[in-house]
Amino acid sequence: MKGFIEDTNYSIGLLDDTATPRDVIDNYIYEHTLMGKNAFFVADLGKIVKKHFKWKNIMGRVNPFYTVRCNSSPAVLEILAALSMGFACANKNEMSLVYDLGIPMENAVYTNPCKQASQIKHAAKIGVNLMTCDSETELKKIARNHFNAKLLLHIATEGISGEEDMNMTFGTTLKNCRHLLECAKELSVEVVGVKFHVSSSNNPQTYIHALSDARCVFDMAEELGFKMNILDIGGISENEAQLEELYQAVSPLLDVYFPEGSGTRIIAEPGSFYVSSAFTLAVNVMAKNVIEHDQHLPSAGKQISNKPAFIYCMNEGVYGSFARKLSEKLNTAPEVHKKYKDDEPLFASSLLGPSYDELDVIVEHCLLPELEVGDWVVFENMGCGSLNEQSPFADFEKPSLYNFMSFSDWYEIQDTGNTSESLMKSLCVPCFHLGEDQFCTV
Numbered sequence: 001m002k003g004f005i006e007d008t009n010y011s012i013g014l015l016d017d018t019a020t021p022r023d024v025i026d027n028y029i030y031e032h033t034l035m036g037k038n039a040f041f042v043a044d045l046g047k048i049v050k051k052h053f054k055w056k057n058i059m060g061r062v063n064p065f066y067t068v069r070c071n072s073s074p075a076v077l078e079i080l081a082a083l084s085m086g087f088a089c090a091n092k093n094e095m096s097l098v099y100d101l102g103i104p105m106e107n108a109v110y111t112n113p114c115k116q117a118s119q120i121k122h123a124a125k126i127g128v129n130l131m132t133c134d135s136e137t138e139l140k141k142i143a144r145n146h147f148n149a150k151l152l153l154h155i156a157t158e159g160i161s162g163e164e165d166m167n168m169t170f171g172t173t174l175k176n177c178r179h180l181l182e183c184a185k186e187l188s189v190e191v192v193g194v195k196f197h198v199s200s201s202n203n204p205q206t207y208i209h210a211l212s213d214a215r216c217v218f219d220m221a222e223e224l225g226f227k228m229n230i231l232d233i234g235g236i237s238e239n240e241a242q243l244e245e246l247y248q249a250v251s252p253l254l255d256v257y258f259p260e261g262s263g264t265r266i267i268a269e270p271g272s273f274y275v276s277s278a279f280t281l282a283v284n285v286m287a288k289n290v291i292e293h294d295q296h297l298p299s300a301g302k303q304i305s306n307k308p309a310f311i312y313c314m315n316e317g318v319y320g321s322f323a324r325k326l327s328e329k330l331n332t333a334p335e336v337h338k339k340y341k342d343d344e345p346l347f348a349s350s351l352l353g354p355s356y357d358e359l360d361v362i363v364e365h366c367l368l369p370e371l372e373v374g375d376w377v378v379f380e381n382m383g384c385g386s387l388n389e390q391s392p393f394a395d396f397e398k399p400s401l402y403n404f405m406s407f408s409d410w411y412e413i414q415d416t417g418n419t420s421e422s423l424m425k426s427l428c429v430p431c432f433h434l435g436e437d438q439f440c441t442v
């Protein structure tokens with residue numbers, strides 16, 4: 001199990017009943033301490049399987065098309081393919097990854113709103129016909145380069161404030177939809193459905209408005225002779241409670257606007273929901289500085305004036321596995337790997353990446369026991385938008401990735417009947433047993 005993320009040859013360790021995911025992390029921290037202390041990911045692929053069954057229980061008839069850019073590691077894509085997932089691809093590389101899985105290309109959609117002509121041609125070559133479009137320029141580009149394209153008209157969504165501020169980054173207005181449909185008719189381009197995307201707030205009211213608009217576009221298209229059969233409701237929250245709230249809000253409208261007997265296929269584009277919780281990142285303390293506490297940021301208004309504060313430099317940062325930190329809040333908290341007593345004092349601490357750049361701050365302020373150089377810090381929920389990043393610093397290797405799952409999760413995958421040959425071969429690895437320092441042959 002020494003493969004790196006970019007390897008197509010990966011392996012999956014099977015966990016027996018005596019071991020836990022924490023044992024796997026402990027094992028590899030021990031190994032990496034001996035080898036040189038580079039950072040690494042551990043992926044519990046069984047969590048992805050469990051997330052899929054939760055999706056099916058919560059989202060009913062809404063079919064998931066996984067957002068490949070969220071996490072494109074080979075094992076993840078193979079597992080999702082075995083679960084009969086669709087795939088939402090943003091570029092040529094992602095389309096090729098899905099194509100190489102051997103899945104039917106009707107289960108892939110090319111979602112980039114600004115497509116290069118060469119990538120449209122690549123989609124045509126490998127049979128990715130379903131793609132989104134939100135402007136006349138894109139429509140004409142697709143018509144020139146993909147004769148079998150089937151379009152989802154991407155419409156903008158309106159905020160619930162009632163003001164005229166539209167989410168116009170991507171998507172056309174409802175007013176412009178008839179013009180685009182008429183252009184598609186003239187260019188002999190098939191339009192088969194509608195897509196919209198609600199921002200990260202996932203407010204149910206915004207979905208309700210978007211579904212109403214989508215129904216209007218379906219009616220327009222059918223008047224012009226198009227056969228519409230797909231509705232894509234876009235990206236979805238990773239929070240299960242929000243997901244349930246969302247479906248409870250939109251399900252009645254789906255039944256009214258797009259009832260099951262209508263032949264409309266409802267799809268969505270989840271990403272982090274499936275993979276975020278499955279991945280854990282372990283990083284190592286490279287350097288340590290002590291500063292006076294009054295120079296440090298307060299902790300939620302609580303000063304600990306009689307204690308020093310610490311700045312730790314880690315061997316991964318925002319120019320690598322923590323890249324999401326540059327654009328959004330980090331959805332995880334540092335956990336010290338070494339055991340410490342409950343009454344051990346906590347100190348104001350900051351965790352920095354290896355570049356010493358002013359932006360390379362992993363955690364600006366937290367309370368931790370005092371750490372030493374060589375200690376490990378573990379971050380959970382690191383499966384989204386982190387594995388594909390390569391540090392620009394030549395001295396830092398890309399973190400290793402170790403995949404595992406329990407026997408019971410593997411049996412659930414097998415029950416689908418869709419396990420590929422490469423997925424089966426990946427299991428030709430030892431099985432982890434509790435209390436041993438390494439994998440052993442079974």
